[in-house]
Amino acid sequence: LFQNLSVFSGGFTLEDAEGVIFAGPGLSTNITGNISACRNTDVLDGTRSLVEQSLVSVNEQPDGNSRFRMLEVVREFAVEMLATQDKECIRRRHAKYFLELAENTELRGTNGPQPVWIERFEHSHDNFKAAMDWFSEHDAESELRLCAALCDFWLVRSYYLEGLNRLRSAL
Secondary structure (H helix, E strand, O other): OHHHHOOOOOOEOHHHHHHHHOOEOOEOOOOOOOOHHHOOHHHHHHHHHHHHOOOOEEEEOOOOOEEEEOOHHHHHHHHHHOOHHHHHHHHHHHHHHHHHHHHOOOOEEOOEEOHHHHHHHHHOHHHHHHHHHHHHHHOHHHHHHHHHHHHHHHHHOOOHHHHHHHHHHHO
């Protein structure tokens, strides 16, 4: 778990960890649904253990959810411990998870942007960037799909230049 969690850039939720680590090859974990009641005890207990050992830090969010993060030095150590084959597999799963999250989330409701999802995307921004970086090396079509799915987020958060540069790079 420690090594696999190193794939996250800038932090993660337990839902993110479950979606990346325990989802099947096609992912499809209904990531926009509430799965907090079905959390895999391996992820919950393992993450709790990593927090107790000070390998992962936890931050409580205003909405009551927790976000976890590894210090960069610790994360780099965990990445080095991963075998090359495992590293590519977990990076692929991470990229596909965040693509699915972006594509299956409605950032704009009937009354404009949905603050809960905009904040979630903001917290996951580094993970979206890591996913785009992986796709740029391995799957250009998915990179374009992720760019398209993030357009509303980039507009709402005024990441115009980043969005334009990512889209140009993908094209």
